[in-house]
Amino acid sequence: MPIDDKKPMPVDGARLIQDVVAELGWDADAASVAEGVRRLDIGLPAEDEFSVVCAWLGKCQLMHKLDQQQVPVASKQEYQVPDLIARFSTQANQSPILIEVKSKKANVLSFTPDYLKRLQNYADLMAMPLLVAWKFHSVWMLFEVRHMTKAKTNFNITLSSAMRENLLGVLAGDVAYRFGVGVGLHLRFRKDKLVNTVQTEDGSTEQWMMTIDDVVFTDRDGNRRKDVDGEVQSLITAWNLESQEEHTDTHIHLRFVAGKEGIQFAHKALVQLLGWESPSDDRLHWRGFLRREQITANVKSFSAALEAAFREKFVSHIFNQQPETMPDFLLPR
Incomplete structure (x- = not known):
């Protein structure tokens, strides 16, 4: 792995090297150590995500x-x-909580009795609640x-049971939401100059020099808006x-509009936002995001942006999920 002396070492770079050397031994060749550091820097995707x-x-x-x-x-x-060990501002107790992270695409998550007992033994020893974070596809x-x-x-839990007992909202702040029908972004391109015309079997293809001469948003009431906050735009x-396209003699109209269907979780919106901001189509480097003071470049506070989008009549519904069984560490004392 070539060394880029212009790229600074990550703040936890020394720890990565130490972990690899501890595993491989001091007599490992440089290439093996470098590859081990690279793999650790990529991280454990589920835990980091x-x-x-x-x-x-x-x-x-x-x-x-x-x-x-x-x-x-x-x-x-x-x-x-x-x-993981964590502490959330929503907790009613002072003790941190322990979290075991799993990524499984089957609709049943399963632990062997021995594995579960060893996890619970540790939680009992620390006198801390034990939770499981399960990633099912992208949820x-x-x-x-x-x-x-x-x-x-x-010991098993089904997808439906995990969803009913989901604490990600009441503990971590996750919500589901929906944009109003017709909310969208509208772009108008002015045709300035015809550059080329190519004849095809179905007609012809035209190449134009164009200028975007109008950008406007629409809210859920159909009002055309240009005074939209940047985080709401994101x-x-x-x-x-849903994309729509209309051609006239002078313009091309591109419309991106919310339809009747769809509900989004906040944590899935994060993936969308990071995808927009990433410079390539490569998979997201979650360990790198952990080092950022502000995770997304365009949305500093998701909850504030969502409230603004609702207040400004773009978001039509916000859903706060409650678990069927509220844990003791979330109950007011």
Whole structure:
């Protein structure tokens, strides 16, 4: 791996090198160490993504990974260190919580009895609640481990049960929302000069020099708006808008409009926003986002932007999900 001396080492670069050397040994060749550092810098996508999501949603006061290099080695037979420890401003208690992170595309999440017992032993030892963060395709859920029930052998939780007991909203600040029908972005391109015409079997293709001479947003009441806050604009463009195109003799009109269908979770909007801001189509580098003071460049506070979008008549609904079973650490005392 070539070294770019113009690119500064990440703030946690020394720790990455230390972890790789500890695993490979001091006699490992430089190429192996460099590749190991690169892989660690890419990170564990599920853990890093969940950490970025919680940081962005605005209710997380502290979250970090737990070092799972246990000693003595025999302790691994009794204890399993979870992935993360966290504290949220929404908690009614003072104790942090422990979170085990999983990414599974099956509609049932399963833990072996031994694995679950070792996780719970650690949580009991620390006297902390134990939660599971589950990424199902692109959707995150967060629930207490006690909702996993024993099947024939393993302890399972179904997708529907995890959704019903989801704490990501009440604990971390996640919401679901919907834009009003007709909300959208409208661009008008003026045809300045015909550059070229190519004849085809179906007619012809024209190449024009054009100028954007009008940009306007529409709200859910159909009003044309140009006084739209920048963060609200970002939320609109991150929505799954339907494209429409109209040609006249003098202009081309491009319209990107919200339809009747669709509900978006805040944590999924984050992925959309980061996708817009990323310089390429490569997968998102979640570990890199963890180092940022402000995760998204265009939306500093998602909750404030969403409230503004509702107040300004762009968002039509905001849904705050409550779990079926409210945990003790969220109950007011």
